[in-house]
Amino acid sequence: MTITDRHQIIIQKLQEKGRVDIQELSEELQVSGVTIRKDLKLLEEKNLLFRTKGGGSINNPYAIERTINEKEFINADQKKKIAKAALTLIRQNDSIIIGSGTTVFELAHALHPSKHITVITPALRVALELCDRPNVDILQIGGLIHHSSASAAGAFGERLLEEISCGLLFLGVDGIEPEFGLTITNLAEASLDKKMIQVAQQVVVLADSTKFGRRGIGRICGLDQVDYIITDSGAPAESIRQLEEKGVKTIIAD
Numbered sequence: 001m002t003i004t005d006r007h008q009i010i011i012q013k014l015q016e017k018g019r020v021d022i023q024e025l026s027e028e029l030q031v032s033g034v035t036i037r038k039d040l041k042l043l044e045e046k047n048l049l050f051r052t053k054g055g056g057s058i059n060n061p062y063a064i065e066r067t068i069n070e071k072e073f074i075n076a077d078q079k080k081k082i083a084k085a086a087l088t089l090i091r092q093n094d095s096i097i098i099g100s101g102t103t104v105f106e107l108a109h110a111l112h113p114s115k116h117i118t119v120i121t122p123a124l125r126v127a128l129e130l131c132d133r134p135n136v137d138i139l140q141i142g143g144l145i146h147h148s149s150a151s152a153a154g155a156f157g158e159r160l161l162e163e164i165s166c167g168l169l170f171l172g173v174d175g176i177e178p179e180f181g182l183t184i185t186n187l188a189e190a191s192l193d194k195k196m197i198q199v200a201q202q203v204v205v206l207a208d209s210t211k212f213g214r215r216g217i218g219r220i221c222g223l224d225q226v227d228y229i230i231t232d233s234g235a236p237a238e239s240i241r242q243l244e245e246k247g248v249k250t251i252i253a254d
Contacts, residue, residue: 083103086170087107095167112133122143146188152192168203169197171204175214208231229248
């Protein structure tokens with residue numbers, strides 16, 4: 001089999017599945033993993049794929065940082081459904097953290113508790129959304145406000161979190177990969193997210209299906225630290241299977 005033949009097969013598999021695996025290609029094409037890696041490198045140089053850990057993808061796996069105003073209108077219906085599903089996890093007289101991002105903001109928008117609840121948040125939009133709710137006390141996490149997310153991050157906020165604990169953390173992310181874990185496009189916010197995970201009894205990730213198979217610059221944690229992921233019906237079945245194998249409870253919002 002010539003190099004041209006291999007490349008045609010790789011491109012065909014990419015068009016069919018959206019991604020390829022080095023080990024699978026090596027076995028099917030009866031060449032070494034080194035050869036497949038060179039093939040993927042050449043195809044990437046021709047802008048025909050994006051190399052990923054252990055393979056290649058037809059889509060760019062790296063998330064780019066967008067402003068909260070841009071994100072607000074992306075998959076808006078799915079985010080509302082995800083937020084509605086997340087409400088069922090909140091108990092009365094609970095304390096929760098709501099992180100930054102447009103999906104977790106929809107949770108704040110939908111939150112109208114009949115009994116007292118304390119919400120801890122670094123996100124200005126979340127605090128403003130909840131400030132007139134009669135049964136909601138708000139603890140605002142302070143620090144340097146990032147323009148892209150309208151959310152605080154940094155050492156000030158992390159020191160505040162050392163003094164508290166809470167029941168649930170609702171976390172927004174930019175990327176979910178079964179092996180690499182959760183990621184975000186802002187390093188400072190990734191550091192704050194790690195601290196929020198430490199003070200929460202349970203971690204709930206709210207993420208629409210476009211976040212699967214993507215990766216931001218800042219790693220938050222592995223999936224062993226996640227209790228729930230709430231997403232929409234567009235999430236890849238294989239990713240859901242891998243999450244459940246790792247012990248993550250997956251809720252599909254419909």
